[in-house]
Amino acid sequence: MIHIVTPQNIHLYQDEMEQAYRLRHRIFVDEMKWTDLAKPDGREIDQFDNEHAVHMLCVADGKVLGYQRMLPSTRPHLLSDILPQLCEDERPVGAHIWEWTRYCVDPAHRERGRALSPVANALLSGIVEWGLESGINTIIIEMNPLWLLRLVQLHFRTIPLGLPQSVGGQDVVAVTASFDRRTLLRLQEMRGDSRRVLIQPQQTRPMRLAG
Template sequence: MEKIWRFRHEQFVERLGWEAIRRSDGLEIDQFDHDRALHLALFHEDDVVGYSRLLPTTEPHLLSDIYPQIMNGGTWPRSPDIFEWTRCVVAKGEILINEVPASHILMTGVLEFCLVAGISSLIVETHPKLVDLLISTGWQVTKLGLPSLLEDGLVMPIQAKPSMAGLMRHHQLYSIHGTTLLLEPELHNPLKPETTLSHLPYLAHARVRSNHKNNENAYLAK
């Protein structure tokens, strides 16, 4: 996890200039990094090169506690199987893993993890350009409000639903062969803590998984 905290500080503070979250120890951690937060980190040659965080909407999250004004008084989906997608970033530069850009693997991995864990949808506060990207790559997107102008630019709240068709679309567009996930044997399902993800029925494995050794340097882990 220290690698993840340092990667987040390097990307969001040093690179993107989010001075409000700068820390003297070089670790980027906030009030939402609790035990129920899910950390999806893309590793390559033992280095973190991409990252996303998923937060349960049944507890405080960014839309509920930081940006509720962008809903203009409206409500947003909240459910044990709906998470908020935050802190999505890939290291600067043309990082290729098995000839595939790291950004493509990260985006595919988030979608794939949702299918594995039974997460029905994600809420996202993002730039309208990313909304168009999600739609074009197979996510089922519902706009929850109009774009709002914040300090960091335009932000639109949306709900994005993953699907097997969407995962197939990612594999086709990005020439990804096989699963992006390397699940620990005892990685617990965030929706059903009494079960482990490795024991869940996962149809995508049978349909898209090839030789996992070809992807040993590309994986997402909690």
């Protein structure tokens, strides 16, 4: 299940957010070698982890298996403040456009081959469900160009904002990816389950057994 963490409920997710920051450090610093993000405490946190960020956690049995962060395009975000060179034309801005960042999945729960892993599918489905319910239909992504075909296969409508450039020793392209109900149906079809992945509003935190 995907948990939405906002400034209003982040105090209920202190342990899970601690796990998420450490997962980010393991993936982006230790694995991907983005050494500029390294922190002595092993927690990857930046200036965009603020009151405007929406965090999405994939949690199972109290463990964070996957994470992603959404940032409003109407506020400072990666494309506007850190990687503006990736956008060759007018930067996409609007209440219906958010930036998708810091996507990461625990190595033990990643896909093998071309199929999305259950955690990856749940995270993407969470974006689409949340977006459809929040008046959001487009995300900005800075990603490896190889992801372009994957997104099209998932029924996102992608538009590159410029040519790929080297960032941290890797090719990165900025795109907008729009989605609608058909995208959600495609993700549901791929996992063979049409149930909602976002927890219901009254479920404000993961269930824990006493003892």
